[in-house]
Amino acid sequence: MNNIYSDYKRIDGETDQQFEIRCYKQKLMYNDITWVQLARILNEELGLNHTESRYRKKCYSITLTDTEEHDEITIAENQLKNLLMEIKKEKIKLADERTQNNALIRRMAREDTIREIAREYAQVMCDKKILNHTPITINKDSSKIGILMLSDWHYGLQIENVFNTYNENVFISRINRLKDEVTRIIKENKLEYLHVVNLSDLIAGRIHLSIRLQSRCDVISQTMMVSETLAELLNYFSCLCTVYYHDVLDNHSRLEPRKEDSLDLESLVRIIPWYLKERLKDNQDIIFDKECLSTDIATFKVFNFNVAALHGHKDKPSKVVDNVTNMLGSKHDLILTAHRHHFAAEEEHNCIRVSNGCLLGVDDYAENLRLLSKPSQTFIISTPDSVCKEIHRIDLM
Numbered sequence: 001m002n003n004i005y006s007d008y009k010r011i012d013g014e015t016d017q018q019f020e021i022r023c024y025k026q027k028l029m030y031n032d033i034t035w036v037q038l039a040r041i042l043n044e045e046l047g048l049n050h051t052e053s054r055y056r057k058k059c060y061s062i063t064l065t066d067t068e069e070h071d072e073i074t075i076a077e078n079q080l081k082n083l084l085m086e087i088k089k090e091k092i093k094l095a096d097e098r099t100q101n102n103a104l105i106r107r108m109a110r111e112d113t114i115r116e117i118a119r120e121y122a123q124v125m126c127d128k129k130i131l132n133h134t135p136i137t138i139n140k141d142s143s144k145i146g147i148l149m150l151s152d153w154h155y156g157l158q159i160e161n162v163f164n165t166y167n168e169n170v171f172i173s174r175i176n177r178l179k180d181e182v183t184r185i186i187k188e189n190k191l192e193y194l195h196v197v198n199l200s201d202l203i204a205g206r207i208h209l210s211i212r213l214q215s216r217c218d219v220i221s222q223t224m225m226v227s228e229t230l231a232e233l234l235n236y237f238s239c240l241c242t243v244y245y246h247d248v249l250d251n252h253s254r255l256e257p258r259k260e261d262s263l264d265l266e267s268l269v270r271i272i273p274w275y276l277k278e279r280l281k282d283n284q285d286i287i288f289d290k291e292c293l294s295t296d297i298a299t300f301k302v303f304n305f306n307v308a309a310l311h312g313h314k315d316k317p318s319k320v321v322d323n324v325t326n327m328l329g330s331k332h333d334l335i336l337t338a339h340r341h342h343f344a345a346e347e348e349h350n351c352i353r354v355s356n357g358c359l360l361g362v363d364d365y366a367e368n369l370r371l372l373s374k375p376s377q378t379f380i381i382s383t384p385d386s387v388c389k390e391i392h393r394i395d396l397m
Helices: 002-006 016-030 035-046 052-128 168-189 209-214 219-238 268-279 317-328 364-368
Strands: 141-150 191-198 242-247 286-288 297-302 305-310 334-337 344-348 351-355 376-383 386-395
Touching: 016 035, 016 052, 035 052, 052 268, 141 168, 168 191, 168 219, 168 376, 168 386, 191 219, 191 297, 219 242, 219 268, 219 286, 242 268, 242 297, 268 286, 297 317, 305 317, 317 334, 317 344, 317 351, 351 386
Parallel strands: 141 191, 191 242, 242 286, 305 334, 334 351
Antiparallel strands: 141 376, 297 305, 344 351, 376 386
16 A cells, blocks of 8 residues: 555655646546545645545546647647648649749740731731732622632642652642632632631641651741742732631641640641731731631631531541531531541531642651542532532642
């Protein structure tokens, strides 16, 4: 018993309160003495005369208070943890917003740079070469409207194989032939209106290593060359009839080789309409689509027919009609596509899909896949009773 009592002796330097609380904890932990015995020890040591009931109640009161304080500390700790978590969340949100803002700033800077390049080059070309606009008088037939599909010029590539030769000189030759054939069709049909639909991929770009190896000039030079070529074509056709111009985004003109790293609107193809609008701003016979390049799908009307145009790199041919209908929420009578490098015409759900050929012709990629086709572009004649009254496949080789 003496050994047990020795555990309830005051330790040197221990205050009355510390001694009392330690005795309580000892009693509760081991229950080695009775409350009467503990009361006698505390009374002797503290010089008091309390009953065991007084000490027992005080013990449980102190224990309860400690528990409440512990609970309060636990609650405070949890609140602090939650606060720190919220602070971390806000920091991440701010970081994400900063990243998005920086990306937007970069895109706007790139866009401003590209737009400035287009305008400056157009102004330089206006000083060097004047585009004469002298209307040619021909009899007009308002019952017909022409649609010229342009795509897949891939200017800048140099091809030399058993099926095809393509370089800058061949490009110019094929453009001149296209110009002559379109002029003939316009005059023969006495067209008053012509829709020129640029389905894009006019430059070779830099998206694949093989393309970069086959290219003979940089992408900016490619873009400027096709922009000026297109400006001259539009100017010439506008001497024969009123020209409406439309265009869409493509895949070869993107700034980043990896499509995963590229945004749709970060594309060199956007230089072309900016260039054309600056270069042809004094030509009242050329009307630019207000929604030009705001999306990868252009839409317009020919008579009472709805026409949609897209490059075609995002859709399988068999899915184009359904995809465009579902995406735009409206039915179309004619859908124009490109990208596949060969002419095709199909009808599905009372909608005609026309796929344009390419100006390039057979390149190394197509040759390796045994995909042969002659270089061509497409001209469609529409009438009030038929959106595709005639389809002219213009061979350019």
